Amino acid sequence: MAASTRKYRVVNNPTVYVGTFIHSPRDDARKLDICEDGAIGVNPDGVIEFVERDVQALDAVLDKYPGYKGADVVRTQPGGTQFFFPGFIDTHIHAPQYPNAGVFGSTTLLDWLNKYTFPTEASFSSLAVARTNYTRCVARTLANGTTTAAYYATIHVPATNLLADICSAAGQRAFVGRMCMDHRGLNPDYYRDETADESVANTCLCIDHIKSIDPSYELVSPIITPRFAPSCTEELLTKLGKLARETNLPCQTHIDENHGEIQLVAELFPEHESYAALYDACGLLMPKTILGHAIHLSNREMELIRDSGAKIAHCPVSNSALTSGGAKVRWLLDCGITVGLGTDVSGGFSVSMLETVRSTALVSRHVAMTDGEHCKLSVEESLYLGTRGGAKVVGLEDKIGGFEVGMEWDAQLIGLEMVRKEEAVEEKAEFAADEVLDKLAFESCREAGPVDVFGWESWEDRVAKWVYNGDDRNTLAVWVKGRKTLFHYPTFIDYDNLRHIPPISKSTISKISYIQGQTKVYKQPQIIKMLSTVARRSALTAVQRRLASTAAHPPPSTMHTPINAGLHNMHSSRPALGFYTARLGRTLTLVVPGAALLAWPFATRALGYSTSWA
Numbered sequence: 314m315a316a317s318t319r320k321y322r323v324v325n326n327p328t329v330y331v332g333t334f335i336h337s338p339r340d341d342a343r344k345l346d347i348c349e350d351g352a353i354g355v356n357p358d359g360v361i362e363f364v365e366r367d368v369q370a371l372d373a374v375l376d377k378y379p380g381y382k383g384a385d386v387v388r389t390q391p392g393g394t395q396f397f398f399p400g401f402i403d404t405h406i407h408a409p410q411y412p413n414a415g416v417f418g419s420t421t422l423l424d425w426l427n428k429y430t431f432p433t434e435a436s437f438s439s440l441a442v443a444r445t446n447y448t449r450c451v452a453r454t455l456a457n458g459t460t461t462a463a464y465y466a467t468i469h470v471p472a473t474n475l476l477a478d479i480c481s482a483a484g485q486r487a488f489v490g491r492m493c494m495d496h497r498g499l500n501p502d503y504y505r506d507e508t509a510d511e512s513v514a515n516t517c518l519c520i521d522h523i524k525s526i527d528p529s530y531e532l533v534s535p536i537i538t539p540r541f542a543p544s545c546t547e548e549l550l551t552k553l554g555k556l557a558r559e560t561n562l563p564c565q566t567h568i569d570e571n572h573g574e575i576q577l578v579a580e581l582f583p584e585h586e587s588y589a590a591l592y593d594a595c596g597l598l599m600p601k602t603i604l605g606h607a608i609h610l611s612n613r614e615m616e617l618i619r620d621s622g623a624k625i626a627h628c629p630v631s632n633s634a635l636t637s638g639g640a641k642v643r644w645l646l647d648c649g650i651t652v653g654l655g656t657d658v659s660g661g662f663s664v665s666m667l668e669t670v671r672s673t674a675l676v677s678r679h680v681a682m683t684d685g686e687h688c689k690l691s692v693e694e695s696l697y698l699g700t701r702g703g704a705k706v707v708g709l710e711d712k713i714g715g716f717e718v719g720m721e722w723d724a725q726l727i728g729l730e731m732v733r734k735e736e737a738v739e740e741k742a743e744f745a746a747d748e749v750l751d752k753l754a755f756e757s758c759r760e761a762g763p764v765d766v767f768g769w770e771s772w773e774d775r776v777a778k779w780v781y782n783g784d785d786r787n788t789l790a791v792w793v794k795g796r797k798t799l800f801h802y803p804t805f806i807d808y809d810n811l812r813h814i815p816p817i818s819k820s821t822i823s824k825i826s827y828i829q830g831q832t833k834v835y836k837q838p839q840i841i842k843m844l845s846t847v848a849r850r851s852a853l854t855a856v857q858r859r860l861a862s863t864a865a866h867p868p869p870s871t872m873h874t875p876i877n878a879g880l881h882n883m884h885s886s887r888p889a890l891g892f893y894t895a896r897l898g899r900t901l902t903l904v905v906p907g908a909a910l911l912a913w914p915f916a917t918r919a920l921g922y923s924t925s926w927a
């Protein structure tokens with residue numbers, strides 16, 4: 314597709330976000346800035362124009378900023394369960410490894426590369442493979458609140474260009490790097506660059522492509538990507554260092570991840586004092602360089618990196634999964650090195666930056682067990698690294714990572730579940746069996762997401778619960794540069810080339826309910842179709858769960874009845890009009906009207922949301 318036809322059709326209305334905002338202060342990682350009654354105005358370019366605190370009446374704010382009269386208003390639900398939080402910044406992720414997420418067995422880095430990684434990456438010579446996997450990867454990272462990602466791609470130019478197209482179309486901020494690896498002995502013959510010159514030339518093709526779709530790198534930027542020292546000749550490392558400086562583009566690579574790898578670098582490049590010294594000699598250490606892992610740095614290497622201004626992507630999930638080691642993050646920070654977080658899929662098994670934030674806190678506790686209490690990183694510090702820290706690592710600290718005037722609205726809406734209080738519970742000695750079943754099967758425990766709050770928690774407690782228990786079900790909406798991603802997807806993309814509707818997972822039911830409140834989106838026929846599919850699926854799942862629960866915990870009257878739970882007539886072409894029968898054993902048959910089945914998820918969940926949207 315010609316670059317000129319790939320245009321955003323979106324015109325954002327000025328929007329005022331109202332409610333609770335939580336972010337890390339720019340220069341204090343130890344605490345969170347919590348603003349309960351705030352209003353943030355975002356202009357059509359996605360830039361924050363005002364931040365107001367202690368807002369008593371929205372009208373007064375709108376009077377103060379006349380440009381926002383008639384603006385869209387997006388509110389957090391009252392009751393202390395929702396808050397806006399900056400989007401996560403994943404500073405190190407291998408998009409083509411996404412299909413392998415979770416598959417690593419007991420391997421360590423070098424055998425893992427040969428067994429799982431090189432064969433998978435090689436398969437991206439097929440654009441069809443690339444399209445399926447990259448689309449899914451971008452959809453998943455966005456659904457997990459990743460608004461910016463520094464992606465490693467593969468050696469293939471068309472597939473790398475496609476990844477850039479997909480990020481641009483989906484509205485995800487991204488750095489996309491074509492993988493460079495020309496070493497004949499250390500890369501497999503089936504997956505490597507033929508020569509250093511070919512590697513550089515192909516990298517330039519990807520840079521040209523990205524420039525053609527996003528000339529000012531507003532959303533998507535190229536990034537120079539030598540895989541790591543053992544995969545590259547010194548000639549290639551040097552040429553890429555030169556290219557990075559000439560183009561003023563950022564650069565990403567790996568360093569000091571695994572003892573075997575470090576040994577290999579010492580053998581391959583004996584004239585260099587260390588891994589970092591090699592990169593330095595090749596011109597690869599500079600302020601725009603992102604070094605993944607950096608687990609086993611010597612003092613001297615740390616000094617080289619600090620003095621060069623290069624940044625570090627800490628990858629705690631991958632470092633644990635591949636048993637690479639525990640990076641000494643507190644030490645790096647104390648030494649004045651800038652650190653962000655990376656999922657490092659698929660050395661890391663999860664695309665979730667929330668999981669990475671959690672692992673940052675946990676792994677620091679393991680480091681503390683040997684190196685002392687001061688090594689522990691708090692929830693607040695770990696979140697800082699996933700937002701503000703990441704922004705510094707990718708050089709966008711003045712644009713993203715927090716909510717300040719002049720920054721861009723890259724944000725996620727987080728929702729937690731308030732557990733309903735029992736009425737006069739002390740007067741009730743026991744529940745009826747039916748009541749227990751209702752609680753087990755119908756109280757939206759699953760669809761609500763995994764974080765329960767009970768009302769006594771401070772905002773700090775709620776954030777800690779989110780960090781330690783949350784997942785993508787808690788990410789109700791995601792904006793990049795003021796544009797709502799994922800569910801606004803069909804409304805702003807020119808589909809000339811990318812006729813793709815984002816996949817929708819069961820876990821998105823809470824997001825679907827939320828979207829119901831926005832009539833603009835609800836009118837989209839595709840969304841309606843998705844809504845009804847998800848609603849029906851969700852209702853059926855709930856009934857099935859209830860039946861399964863009955864089977865597992867039969868109330869006394871059915872204790873000796875063999876229970877054969879199942880739903881029939883599910884394939885009616887008019888699901889709302891049909892009746893569904895559910896058989897409980899041989900004797901008891903439930904008849905469920907289709908309309909009730911369809912209405913169930915909306916009745917139980919959507920009501921709560923729809924009242925809170927302006």
Ligand SMILES: O=c1[nH]c(=O)c2nc[nH]c2[nH]1
Pocket residue numbers: 407422426430540541567570631657660
């Ligand atoms: O975690 C990692 N993932 C990779 O793909 C890789 N390549 C070199 N070194 C690496 N480390």
